[in-house]
Amino acid sequence: MSQGRFVAKRVLQGVGVVWGVVSIVFLLRFITPGSAINAVAPLDADQETRQAIARELGLDQPLHVQYGDYLVSLLQGDMGFSYVRGQEVTTLVFSKVPATVELAVAATVVAIGLSIPLGVVSATRRNQPVDWLATLFSLAGISTPNFWLGIMLILVLAVQLGIFQTSGRAVAAVEVAAAVVGPASFVKTLRLWLAHITLPAVALGTYFTALVTRLTRSGMLDELGKPYVRAARAKGLPEAMVRYKHALRNTLIPVITVLGLQLGTLIGGAVITEAVFSWPGLGTLVIRSINLRDWPVLQGSLIVIGTSFVLVNILVDVVYSSLDPRVVND
Amino acid sequence: MDSEDTATATDSAAGFDVTVTMGQMDSGLDPQDHAETNTNIIVSQAYEGLMDRDKEGGIVAALATDWERVEPGVARFTLRDGVTFHDGDPLTAEDVAYSIRRIVFNDVGIASPQSTDLGTLKSREADGPPPVEPGDGEVTVRFDGLNPIVFQLFATNGEILQQSWVEENGEDYINRNTNGTGPFRLSEYASGNRVVFERNEEYWGDVPEVTETTLNASTESSTRVNRLLAEESEIVTNVPPQEVARVNESDAAEISSVPSTRIIFLQMRYDVEPFSSQEFRQALNYAVDVEEIVENVLNGFGSITSQPTLEQFVGHNPDLDPYPYDPERAEELVEESGFAGAEITLETPIGRYLKDVEIAQAAASQISELSNVTCEVEQREFNALVQDVTASSIEDRPRFNLLGWGNAEFDASQTITPLLSSTGDLTMLKNDEIDGLLADAESEADPEAREETLQEANARLNELAPWVFMHQQFSVYGTSTDISWEPRADEFIDVDTVSQM
Numbered sequence: 092m093s094q095g096r097f098v099a100k101r102v103l104q105g106v107g108v109v110w111g112v113v114s115i116v117f118l119l120r121f122i123t124p125g126s127a128i129n130a131v132a133p134l135d136a137d138q139e140t141r142q143a144i145a146r147e148l149g150l151d152q153p154l155h156v157q158y159g160d161y162l163v164s165l166l167q168g169d170m171g172f173s174y175v176r177g178q179e180v181t182t183l184v185f186s187k188v189p190a191t192v193e194l195a196v197a198a199t200v201v202a203i204g205l206s207i208p209l210g211v212v213s214a215t216r217r218n219q220p221v222d223w224l225a226t227l228f229s230l231a232g233i234s235t236p237n238f239w240l241g242i243m244l245i246l247v248l249a250v251q252l253g254i255f256q257t258s259g260r261a262v263a264a265v266e267v268a269a270a271v272v273g274p275a276s277f278v279k280t281l282r283l284w285l286a287h288i289t290l291p292a293v294a295l296g297t298y299f300t301a302l303v304t305r306l307t308r309s310g311m312l313d314e315l316g317k318p319y320v321r322a323a324r325a326k327g328l329p330e331a332m333v334r335y336k337h338a339l340r341n342t343l344i345p346v347i348t349v350l351g352l353q354l355g356t357l358i359g360g361a362v363i364t365e366a367v368f369s370w371p372g373l374g375t376l377v378i379r380s381i382n383l384r385d386w387p388v389l390q391g392s393l394i395v396i397g398t399s400f401v402l403v404n405i406l407v408d409v410v411y412s413s414l415d416p417r418v419v420n421d
Numbered sequence: 422m423d424s425e426d427t428a429t430a431t432d433s434a435a436g437f438d439v440t441v442t443m444g445q446m447d448s449g450l451d452p453q454d455h456a457e458t459n460t461n462i463i464v465s466q467a468y469e470g471l472m473d474r475d476k477e478g479g480i481v482a483a484l485a486t487d488w489e490r491v492e493p494g495v496a497r498f499t500l501r502d503g504v505t506f507h508d509g510d511p512l513t514a515e516d517v518a519y520s521i522r523r524i525v526f527n528d529v530g531i532a533s534p535q536s537t538d539l540g541t542l543k544s545r546e547a548d549g550p551p552p553v554e555p556g557d558g559e560v561t562v563r564f565d566g567l568n569p570i571v572f573q574l575f576a577t578n579g580e581i582l583q584q585s586w587v588e589e590n591g592e593d594y595i596n597r598n599t600n601g602t603g604p605f606r607l608s609e610y611a612s613g614n615r616v617v618f619e620r621n622e623e624y625w626g627d628v629p630e631v632t633e634t635t636l637n638a639s640t641e642s643s644t645r646v647n648r649l650l651a652e653e654s655e656i657v658t659n660v661p662p663q664e665v666a667r668v669n670e671s672d673a674a675e676i677s678s679v680p681s682t683r684i685i686f687l688q689m690r691y692d693v694e695p696f697s698s699q700e701f702r703q704a705l706n707y708a709v710d711v712e713e714i715v716e717n718v719l720n721g722f723g724s725i726t727s728q729p730t731l732e733q734f735v736g737h738n739p740d741l742d743p744y745p746y747d748p749e750r751a752e753e754l755v756e757e758s759g760f761a762g763a764e765i766t767l768e769t770p771i772g773r774y775l776k777d778v779e780i781a782q783a784a785a786s787q788i789s790e791l792s793n794v795t796c797e798v799e800q801r802e803f804n805a806l807v808q809d810v811t812a813s814s815i816e817d818r819p820r821f822n823l824l825g826w827g828n829a830e831f832d833a834s835q836t837i838t839p840l841l842s843s844t845g846d847l848t849m850l851k852n853d854e855i856d857g858l859l860a861d862a863e864s865e866a867d868p869e870a871r872e873e874t875l876q877e878a879n880a881r882l883n884e885l886a887p888w889v890f891m892h893q894q895f896s897v898y899g900t901s902t903d904i905s906w907e908p909r910a911d912e913f914i915d916v917d918t919v920s921q922m
Binding site (some may be wrong): 124126129130131132133134135136137138140141143145146147172173175176178179182183186187192229242245246248249253255256258259260346366367368369371375376379382383384 | 445448449451454455456527531532534535536537538592593595596597611612613614615637638639640641643644647648649650651653803804805807808810811813826839842845846847
């Protein structure tokens with residue numbers, strides 16, 4: 092199978108997954124107790140007002156009509172109108188994507204930046220103090236709930252020491268980039284951005300860091316014991332080349348898979364971290380939409396999250412197939 | 422991070438900035454297309470109605486300088502001169518008339534969830550002059566019936582929009598932008614993140630001292646308090662009892678509380694056993710120690726009630742006392758009711774009202790301490806509970822549930838009519854005497870006579886005990902010691918009244 096066909100197959104599977112998500116979420120609204128009308132109308136709204144709101148929102152139509160209309164609109168790129176906010180879902184959902192992606196990428200950068208060097212050092216200095224420290228760190232990182240870590244980070248580093256902001260997102264990463272050439276002070280914008288994103292990125296990335304550290308350490312130990320490493324060393328290759336060009340490259344194959352899957356999870360699953368830090372991303376939007384029964388926004392958010400997950404997975408598969416061409420033929 | 426980097430209180434020659442952190446953000450900026458407090462707080466910075474309320478709930482002038490009942494069922498508002506919208510256009514009587522029509526009539530722009538908030542207007546199909554008639558600097562509104570509380574309703578509801586601005590722009594635009602007459606104009610709207618207003622230098626009233634105000638939200642109460650203590654916000658809403666000490670111990674902030682317009686109660690359906698018995702309903706009132714619940718669960722932030730109408734409202738009966746905690750009397754009344762051994766379930770929303778689950782659990786536990794009644798708690802997701810509470814037929818409604826009711830109109834009828842009259846959309850009671858008293862109040866033009874009628878209804882309701890009368894909820898805010906601000910009874914946050922210490 093060529094790599095092109097391999098990717099096409101993955102894309103088709105992804106479309107099926109997203110369609111499945113849309114359909115399941117759409118059907119769930121009919122078995123979930125509560126109605127969007129209750130989120131829009133006051134408690135004492137009379138039946139006439141409730142019916143008028145239902146008509147306006149299209150909720151008086153039968154299930155199959157609503158489903159058909161929704162799919163047709165979706166194919167035209169229209170995710171509909173928010174029941175509660177009176178805003179276009181496409182605009183609303185995509186306005187949250189940058190915040191979520193920014194946080195996920197920041198958490199991933201924290202994780203990669205710490206975990207791979209830590210894992211490598213830990214493996215190459217096995218049973219030495221640095222290995223024990225790294226093992227202890229990864230155990231603590233995996234065991235610590237990120238909401239607790241987030242609260243502690245806020246209390247110590249934001250409230251007590253005042254180094255970082257407690258919550259919120261004052262500027263976007265793109266504004267920092269724009270400040271390089273624009274009129275705003277780059278240093279000031281960068282400091283403001285770092286003051287807001289550092290704590291949530293660390294809270295979100297800690298589990299991930301610990302996981303990848305362990306994975307890198309065990310992968311490296313495994314690779315370093317293999318015959319090809321002995322052969323490379325026997326051939327007289329420098330130790331750095333043996334470790335980083337040969338052993339680390341092979342270690343990275345499962346690490347990249349985990350990184351990719353975790354990035355997808357971070358995009359859709361940073362709900363608790365977003366809540367603790369009032370980070371205005373997709374997770375916060377999903378929770379609010381569930382509470383308000385704002386189904387169009389919920390569906391739109393899940394489509395974007397599902398699509399992101401699928402895209403990240405395809406990307407991982409492509410990278411994986413480049414690192415190990417045998418995958419394409421499996 | 423120093424303070425000049427944050428969008429918070431910064432001194433400047435022209436004033437200072439204030440950040441307000443609430444529990445939730447807005448659900449769009451259309452002031453007529455929502456029915457919830459957080460959105461009200463945000464849009465009220467930019468929009469105004471014909472009338473307004475002061476901190477205690479008293480009626481004051483806003484876009485109308487004068488109002489009168491020209492005849493039964495007809496109210497006339499004289500508009501303030503020289504008012505302009507934020508885009509510079511003058512306020513006209515046509516704008517006011519359009520705004521009222523847009524709220525009331527489902528075919529004018531939107532199906533507004535506030536359509537009943539101004540009272541029932543005369544039908545447009547009826548003979549004679551139209552229900553809303555713009556004139557020269559005035560607007561006349563005609564109702565179906567007397568509408569004795571027309572001015573209470575207009576003091577709380579009915580924000581005014583500019584007709585041409587609404588008609589030229591779509592719903593999405595109106596929900597992301599503002600064009601009001603209020604003390605602040607919108608400068609940034611980041612949906613779900615923050616809304617920033619700058620002061621309106623052309624405001625018809627006193628121009629606020631606050632230069633810029635940012636309204637944002639944190640669902641987590643601890644995050645709101647952290648923002649306050651880190652001096653990132655000047656006002657935070659809904660500080661829970663367990664966080665009060667942390668705020669009070671800080672030098673940066675303090676607690677401000679005020680009795681709100683929300684009453685919390687346990688309602689019982691009159692048509693099902695054992696709640697069909699007045700003795701049984703009274704027994705539950707004697708069985709629950711509300712004072713202890715307020716003290717221990719709410720840290721004292723609540724006051725005990727004796728009737729459906731709160732103390733500062735029109736129609737409150739000052740002669741009524743709350744039911745005392747008397748479990749022995751409760752057991753006797755249960756025996757008299759013939760329902761000894763009853764097993765009942767109290768349904769409660771989760772997280773909708775301050776400490777709702779804990780309050781329900783405490784009340785149920787006290788009821789279960791009676792030797793002849795057992796009470797369990799069933800926790801319900803709020804939207805699901807509301808689905809049942811608002812069911813069109815009373816047979817589909819819960820038998821016994823905790824509920825809260827906000828009444829920003831400060832009038833007894835706005836609680837009793839929807840919740841305790843036989844035609845109420847949420848009623849759990851059918852009683853001819855109460856219906857008769859409400860009908861009398863509805864047709865009584867003399868305010869004093871009307872208030873006496875409503876007081877009589879409250880006395881009768883105290884006796885009928887359709888609810889276990891619980892407490893009046895307090896609004897608890899954390900405020901920075903850098904500012905001076907008095908909270909309002911109606912839960913609005915009037916940033917234009919904030920001054921610097």
